[in-house]
Amino acid sequence: MEDRKRPELAILKGFFDWLQGEAPRKIGNGKGFALKSSHVYLAALTDFMSYHDLPVDKRRLNLPRPTREQRNRKINIRCEQVKKLVSHAKSVRDRAVILCLWQSGMSIGDLLGLNVGDVMIEDPIRGSLDD
Numbered sequence: 001m002e003d004r005k006r007p008e009l010a011i012l013k014g015f016f017d018w019l020q021g022e023a024p025r026k027i028g029n030g031k032g033f034a035l036k037s038s039h040v041y042l043a044a045l046t047d048f049m050s051y052h053d054l055p056v057d058k059r060r061l062n063l064p065r066p067t068r069e070q071r072n073r074k075i076n077i078r079c080e081q082v083k084k085l086v087s088h089a090k091s092v093r094d095r096a097v098i099l100c101l102w103q104s105g106m107s108i109g110d111l112l113g114l115n116v117g118d119v120m121i122e123d124p125i126r127g128s129l130d131d
Contacts, residue, residue: 036066
């Protein structure tokens with residue numbers, strides 16, 4: 001049902017559908033944008049319209065909501081798998097990285113962000129690293 005008082009809603013809905021299906025893309029081989037990208041373009045257009053005193057209630061468009069993809073889920077690695085990884089490591093540095101990640105529970109980004117000064121050289125309980 002088309003809203004006769006607000007014809008821009010039908011135009012915006014048509015623009016969104018065009019973005020989803022027929023819009024040419026410069027990157028990749030195909031047509032149409034992802035749902036999240038389409039929402040970003042539509043938000044820019046509605047903000048532009050609001051700036052020029054033509055506010056649009058996006059809820060009245062009844063657009064599908066983008067879903068968030070879950071990536072990089074953490075998995076538990078068993079001791080046997082860690083031993084296999086360590087046995088295939090080519091250098092002492094690689095073994096140290098694997099064991100440090102596994103034993104500390106740090107992420108790779110945290111480990112790569114460490115500096116030499118971040119590690120305590122001398123521990124009052126365990127002694128120094130030189131021991």
